[in-house]
Each structure stands twice: as C-alpha cells, then as structure tokens.
Amino acid sequence: MHENSILIYYLIINLVTLLVWEADKRRAVRQQWRVPEKWLFFLALMGGAAGALAGMILFRHKIRKPLFWLTGILFLAVHILFFIFVS
Numbered sequence: 432m433h434e435n436s437i438l439i440y441y442l443i444i445n446l447v448t449l450l451v452w453e454a455d456k457r458r459a460v461r462q463q464w465r466v467p468e469k470w471l472f473f474l475a476l477m478g479g480a481a482g483a484l485a486g487m488i489l490f491r492h493k494i495r496k497p498l499f500w501l502t503g504i505l506f507l508a509v510h511i512l513f514f515i516f517v518s
Contacts, residue, residue, distance in 0.1 A: 449486050449489075453489075459492070478510055483499070
C-alpha cells in the first residue's frame with residue numbers, strides 16, 4: 432500500500448509538471464504571463480523531475496538553459512534513489 436501511494440504521487444506530480452511546462456511554453460510563444468522559473472524548479476524538486484525533463488524535450492522549452500538540465504537530472508537521480516530505498 433505504501434509503495435503504491437508513493438508511485439501514485441510520482442505519477443501525478445510528473446503529469447502536473449509536464450502540463451505546467453507545456454502551459455509555460457504556450458505562454459512564451461504568445462508572449463503572455465509566464466510561470467516563474469522558481470515554480471518550475473519547485474515542481475521538479477517535489478518529484479516532477481521526469482515530467483520537467485520530458486517537457487523540455489517534447490516542447491523544446493528551456494533546452495538552452497544548462498541549469499534546468501542540471502537540476503532536472505540531479506533531482507531525477509535523487510528521486511529514483513529515494514524510490515529504490517523506500518520500496
């Protein structure tokens with residue numbers, strides 16, 4: 432049960448992060464109000480790193496910013512290790 436809850440959390444946070452990444456890209460193209468970068472980092476930190484990296488690749492968003500690649504990969508590695516040790 433505990434492992435399922437963690438898995439469900441990771442699925443939801445990554446889906447939300449991916450959708451926020453898409454919305455920010457759409458807003459960037461339309462020159463509208465943007466999602467603050469600190470929120471994009473926060474979502475990745477909270478477990479959405481896979482969604483953030485997928486959003487970078489799928490929507491070609493923030494791909495020229497090395498800090499986003501670095502934090503996305505680092506957070507993803509931390510979350511994978513966390514999931515391995517918890518399960």
